[in-house]
Amino acid sequence: MNARSGGAPLLSVRDLRVWFDTDQGVARAVDGVSFDVLEGETLGIVGESGCGKTVTSLSLLGLLPRPPARVLDDSSIRFRGEELVGASARRLRRLRGNDIAMIFQEPMSSLNPVYPIGDQIGEALRLHRGLDRRAARQETIRLLDEVGIAGAAQRVDDHPHQLSGGMRQRVMIAMALSCAPELLIADEPTTALDVTVQAQILELLASLQAARSMAVLLITHDLGVVAEVCDRVAVMYAGQIVETGTVQEIFGDPRHPYTRGLLDSLPRVDDPGHRLKPIPGTVPPPTHWPDGCRFRDRCPLAAPPCAAPQALLDLGPEGRAARCWRAP
Amino acid sequence: MSEGVLPARGRGGRALSAVLPGAPQLLGGRVGAGAAALLAWTGLLWIGLTRAERVRAALSGPWDARLAAFTLLAGLVVVWAWSWWDAGRRYRPKTVAVSQWELAVRTFSRNRTAVAGLIVIGALYAIALLTPLVAPYPPNLQGNLVTERFVGLSAAHPLGTDHFARDVLSRLLYGARISLLIGFVAVAISVSVGTLLGAVAGFIGGLVDAAIMRFVDVVISFPRLVLLITIIALFEPSIFLITAVLGLTQWPSTARIVRGEVLSLREREFVQAAEALGYSKPRIILRHLIPNAMAPVIVAATLGIGNTIVLEAGLSFLGLGVQPPTPSWGTMVDAGRGNLLDAWWLSTFPGLAIVLTVLSFNLVGDGLRDALDPRLRS
Numbered sequence: 001m002n003a004r005s006g007g008a009p010l011l012s013v014r015d016l017r018v019w020f021d022t023d024q025g026v027a028r029a030v031d032g033v034s035f036d037v038l039e040g041e042t043l044g045i046v047g048e049s050g051c052g053k054t055v056t057s058l059s060l061l062g063l064l065p066r067p068p069a070r071v072l073d074d075s076s077i078r079f080r081g082e083e084l085v086g087a088s089a090r091r092l093r094r095l096r097g098n099d100i101a102m103i104f105q106e107p108m109s110s111l112n113p114v115y116p117i118g119d120q121i122g123e124a125l126r127l128h129r130g131l132d133r134r135a136a137r138q139e140t141i142r143l144l145d146e147v148g149i150a151g152a153a154q155r156v157d158d159h160p161h162q163l164s165g166g167m168r169q170r171v172m173i174a175m176a177l178s179c180a181p182e183l184l185i186a187d188e189p190t191t192a193l194d195v196t197v198q199a200q201i202l203e204l205l206a207s208l209q210a211a212r213s214m215a216v217l218l219i220t221h222d223l224g225v226v227a228e229v230c231d232r233v234a235v236m237y238a239g240q241i242v243e244t245g246t247v248q249e250i251f252g253d254p255r256h257p258y259t260r261g262l263l264d265s266l267p268r269v270d271d272p273g274h275r276l277k278p279i280p281g282t283v284p285p286p287t288h289w290p291d292g293c294r295f296r297d298r299c300p301l302a303a304p305p306c307a308a309p310q311a312l313l314d315l316g317p318e319g320r321a322a323r324c325w326r327a328p
Numbered sequence: 329m330s331e332g333v334l335p336a337r338g339r340g341g342r343a344l345s346a347v348l349p350g351a352p353q354l355l356g357g358r359v360g361a362g363a364a365a366l367l368a369w370t371g372l373l374w375i376g377l378t379r380a381e382r383v384r385a386a387l388s389g390p391w392d393a394r395l396a397a398f399t400l401l402a403g404l405v406v407v408w409a410w411s412w413w414d415a416g417r418r419y420r421p422k423t424v425a426v427s428q429w430e431l432a433v434r435t436f437s438r439n440r441t442a443v444a445g446l447i448v449i450g451a452l453y454a455i456a457l458l459t460p461l462v463a464p465y466p467p468n469l470q471g472n473l474v475t476e477r478f479v480g481l482s483a484a485h486p487l488g489t490d491h492f493a494r495d496v497l498s499r500l501l502y503g504a505r506i507s508l509l510i511g512f513v514a515v516a517i518s519v520s521v522g523t524l525l526g527a528v529a530g531f532i533g534g535l536v537d538a539a540i541m542r543f544v545d546v547v548i549s550f551p552r553l554v555l556l557i558t559i560i561a562l563f564e565p566s567i568f569l570i571t572a573v574l575g576l577t578q579w580p581s582t583a584r585i586v587r588g589e590v591l592s593l594r595e596r597e598f599v600q601a602a603e604a605l606g607y608s609k610p611r612i613i614l615r616h617l618i619p620n621a622m623a624p625v626i627v628a629a630t631l632g633i634g635n636t637i638v639l640e641a642g643l644s645f646l647g648l649g650v651q652p653p654t655p656s657w658g659t660m661v662d663a664g665r666g667n668l669l670d671a672w673w674l675s676t677f678p679g680l681a682i683v684l685t686v687l688s689f690n691l692v693g694d695g696l697r698d699a700l701d702p703r704l705r706s
Binding site for chain 1: 602607
């Protein structure tokens with residue numbers, strides 16, 4: 001995809017901790033996550049259900065309900081150098097949609113069922129870009145055309161239930177792009193779609209990103225998607241990032257046993273007889289992360305040193321790192 | 329019905345619609361719409377022609393007479409124009425999926441009792457608006473107290489006269505305005521207040537929610553009739569006061585319905601998407617949550633109008649509502665109570681009017697519930 005540009009990162013997350021106060025105790029859903037998104041690049045965040053991916057993405061825009069969620073004070077989220085943790089609700093609202101946009105997993109329910117799709121995209125345009133009704137409608141049709149909806153001029157007046165899942169996700173993308181954001185957060189954008197439609201949507205995202213030189217933060221559990229569109233990858237497990245690197249590094253030379261486990265549990269085209277190896281067990285509940293290495297209970301290589309907390313060890317330039325004492 | 333056989337559409341249809349609006353639709357196979365238009369047209373025309381003098385006088389009369397004359401003329405124009413437009417329109421049946429509302433209209437129009445109720449309600453409101461033109465006498469006009477008291481059903485007084493020798497039919501017609509107006513305005517107040525408070529409570533949650541809902545519990549825990557009687561007994565009873573009190577004691581149920589809807593709606597992703605687009609809370613509540621929560625509110629409101637009319641009649645019956653000599657159905661039932669055996673028509677007809685009105689609202693409400701609740705849709 002896009003070449004990485006030098007200079008300061010567009011989004012810089014440091015030591016992000018998002019805890020939830022629940023009846024079972026404090027759920028440390030996101031527990032010390034750090035990553036950068038550079039201008040124009042695609043960063044993938046991968047992990048199983050319950051590892052904190054979605055909480056991470058929602059906390060970036062301050063979309064988590066507080067309480068029960070709380071973002072700890074020493075966390076830092078900087079967008080173009082501006083600190084977002086503790087920013088005013090007003091400031092965050094200004095950023096949302098304008099500079100940072102988001103698309104969601106479930107296109108079936110992400111659109112308001114009572115309005116035609118054109119009205120919904122138009123609402124964002126009129127609010128953020130101050131267009132009048134007519135200009136907003138024209139721009140809406142142009143956007144629908146840009147995201148590949150055939151017959152956009154007629155489709156504008158359709159209600160969401162008249163569209164297929166893939167088309168709805170295209171509408172969501174058009175809505176997210178309406179104000180030309182610099183960063184698009186895509187939370188499992190293709191999970192609810194058919195495989196063929198998935199490929200189309202990913203292609204669309206890639207081409208839009210190239211055309212607009214927009215950065216994308218892609219949250220997914222699907223390594224196939226990551227391999228297809230991402231520049232760099234952060235693998236999350238139990239509220240922490242366990243490995244980071246470029247797509248080539250992660251897929252070619254995984255250093256953390258969890259990353260290796262994820263890759264081994266994927267079917268391979270080049271080795272048809274290969275048996276899939278699932279990772280045994282499930283992610284522990286976020287109220288009871290294990291001490292020491294959090295993957296220890298499920299790790300085939302667990303050994304006494306794993307009982308100590310593991311730090312993210314630098315393995316090379318450009319953010320190559322893994323949270324395992326065996327990694328170097 | 330095929331289009332070639334009868335001049336239902338096109339040029340022939342237009343010509344026919346110019347003379348007899350509704351006829352082309354009736355012949356073209358849409359009996360309901362055609363019959364309604366034809367009946368409305370002939371009815372309004374009949375009133376206009378037989379009472380031309382009164383219509384002319386009404387145009388420079390008091391505001392309610394002017395409203396009646398205006399309603400008559402506007403009704404004629406609308407029916408005629410609709411038929412003309414519809415007859416010339418190329419009619420193509422929709423085959424593809426339509427919006428939720430269109431689907432609800434379809435389900436509703438298949439429900440005969442509900443449609444009948446709707447027609448009755450429409451006729452009642454039309455009569456209420458046209459009363460100054462239609463009523464045979466002014467509501468408080470007294471006849472000869474010696475010869476014209478307690479006259480039974482007759483040509484001069486179709487529904488008889490009361491103990492002041494006033495015409496019961498005229499009073500019944502004028503009373504319809506009071507009952508329907510109070511029902512409508514009180515429910516409008518309760519729906520507005522209830523929807524807004526319920527949506528705010530459901531969406532904001534936390535302390536705001538707790539405060540609003542506890543207030544709802546407090547209001548609901550009062551027996552409504554006792555509360556009404558107390559408030560009205562404290563002040564001078566007037567139509568304004570009754571309407572306000574009825575409206576302001578009914579909103580808690582709407583608030584509960586809306587809050588419940590909003591609690592489930594706010595978890596839907598389109599609300600999260602709206603937040604992610606930077607929309608403000610008032611915008612999300614007013615534009616995205618409330619329209620989605622309207623279906624059960626419409627049903628509750630329709631049933632609520634019937635309920636309110638009964639309550640108003642009850643208060644008036646007890647002498648706490650509309651005060652004589654202003655005619656209202658409740659006071660009329662009360663006034664006839666003493667002479668039930670020798671002048672049965674005094675209480676019977678206002679009572680029947682109440683029953684018919686409330687029944688119609690309940691039928692329409694049930695029809696709307698069936699039409700708007702997708703879970704009940706087959």
